[in-house]
Amino acid sequence: MTPEEIARVAPRLVDFTAGMLASLPRADQRAVGELYVRGLLMDGARTSMQPMAERLGVDHQRLQQFVTSSTWDATAVRRAVAGWAKDTIRPEAYVVDDSGFPKDGKASACVARMYCGALGKTGNCQIGVSIQMVTDAASLAANWRLFCPASWDDTTLDDPAAAESVCHRRARAGLPDDVRHREKWRQALDMLDQMVDEWQLGKLLVTADAGYGDITAFRLGLEDRGLDYALAVSPDLSAYPVDAVPTVVPASGRGRPSKPRYRGPASNLKALALTAGRDACTEVTWRTGTRRSRGNPEAQMRSHFVAIPVRLANRDIPRADDGTLPVRTLLVEWPPDADEPSDYWLLSLPVGADLTGLVRLAKIRWRIEHDYRELKSALGLDHFEGRTYTGWNRHVTLVCLAQAFCTLLRLDPKVPAPA
Secondary structure, eight states: OOHHHHHHHHHHHHHHHHHHTTTSSSHHHHHHHHHHHHHHHSOOSOOSHHHHHHHHTSOHHHHHHHHHTSOOOHHHHHHHHHHHHHHHTOOSEEEEEEEEEEOSSSOSTTOEEEEETTTTEEEEEEEEEEEEEEOSSOEEEEEEEEOOOGGGOGGGOOOHHHHHHHHHHHHHHTOOTTOOOOOHHHHHHHHHHIIIIISOOOOOEEEEOHHHHTOHHHHHHHHHTTOOEEEEOOTTOEEEETTOOOBOOOOOTTSOOOOOBOOSOOEEHHHHHHHHOGGGOEEEEEEEOSOOOSSOTTOEEEEEEEEEEEEEOOTTSOOOTTSOOOOEEEEEEOOTTOSSOOEEEEESSOTTSOHHHHHHHHHTTHHHHHHHIIIIIITOTTOOOOOOHHHHHHHHHHHHHHHHHHHHHHHOTTSOOOO
C-alpha cells in the first residue's frame, strides 16, 4: 500500500490492531505492534526490519527489540486473529500446508538442507507448517509451527559430542526445550487440536496435498478427532474395490482358527478409476474463476469427475470384526481430453453426497495459492532476517495479522482494498 493509502485506512488499522494485540501487557508494545504491521503493509521491495524502519521513519532497533526480546505471547495474538476470522469470513475448511523459507548460513533456527518449494529443489531453508482457514472468497493463514529437523534435536543423536554441539546451536537460536523433531503431519494434528479444543474454533473439514493425504496415520488421526477430510492422494495407493469381501479359510486340524481377510492382492486407486471408466464421469462446474475466454465468457471452472467407493488397503487401518476395511470415497478428476485421470482425492464424506459439493471442497485448496502470493510477495512472510525461534514466530504472526487487515478491507465495499 502507498503512504496515501495507509493514511486513508490508518484509523481502522489502529482500531483493528488494538483489538488483535489486546493480550500484549503494555500500551507501548501495542503501539510498536501496530507500527510493525503498518510497515508490512507499505510498498517496498523488502519487508525486513531495516527497510521497513526507513519507510516508517523510525529506528530499526525499536522494531527489532519488539520482535526479538520484548515480552509478549505470539500464540495469544494468533488466537485472537483466528477468532476474528471465524466470525468474519466463516471458514468452511482448514487447509494443512507447509512452506519453505530460503536461508543463507546455518545459524537461523531450524535451518537445514531440505526440499524447498520456493526454490523448487533441495536447499538451505526453514520449513513452516501452517493451518489456513478458508472459504472460496477469503482465507487466513491462522496457525504456524516451525518444523524442527532431526539435526536440530540433540535427543536424536547418539554421539555425545555432536549432541553437545546441537545443544549450543539450539541455545544460540533460542529454541525452547520442548521444541523437538516432530513430523510435519504430527505438527498439523497438534495445531488442529489447539484450534479446535483450546481456541474453540469448531470442527471443519480438513484438506491437504498428497504429502499429507498419503500418510495413513494422518488420516486416522483426523478420523479419531471426528474431523472430515478431502485429501489429495497419490494414484498408486493400495485399495480394494468396495465389493471385495474378506473370507475365512476353513481350518484343518487343531490350529488357531483362521481370521477373515482379503485373499486376493490389493489393486490401486488408479486401476480402480480406470475400471470405473471415463463414461462414469460427470461434468461439474465448481466455481467461477478469473480467466475469461471466447469459449468460456463467464470463466467457469469445470471438468469431469467421478466418485467411487473404495477400501484402502493398509495394515494400520483398523478392520471391523468381520475383517472388512472401512469404505471411503475416491474422487477422481478425468479431463475430457485426457487419456487417464489427472487428480485423486480421498474423502471421508459418503459417495452419495452432492458431487458438485465434493468437488468444490476438494478444490478449495486453490485459495492458499492466493494466500502465499500475498503473504510472500506483498507482506514479506519470508523476508525475516533474524535468527531466533521467537523472532520467526512473532514475525509470522504479525504478517498474518497484516493479512487479516487486508482481508477486512477487501470485505468492506466502501473501502478501496489493497491489490
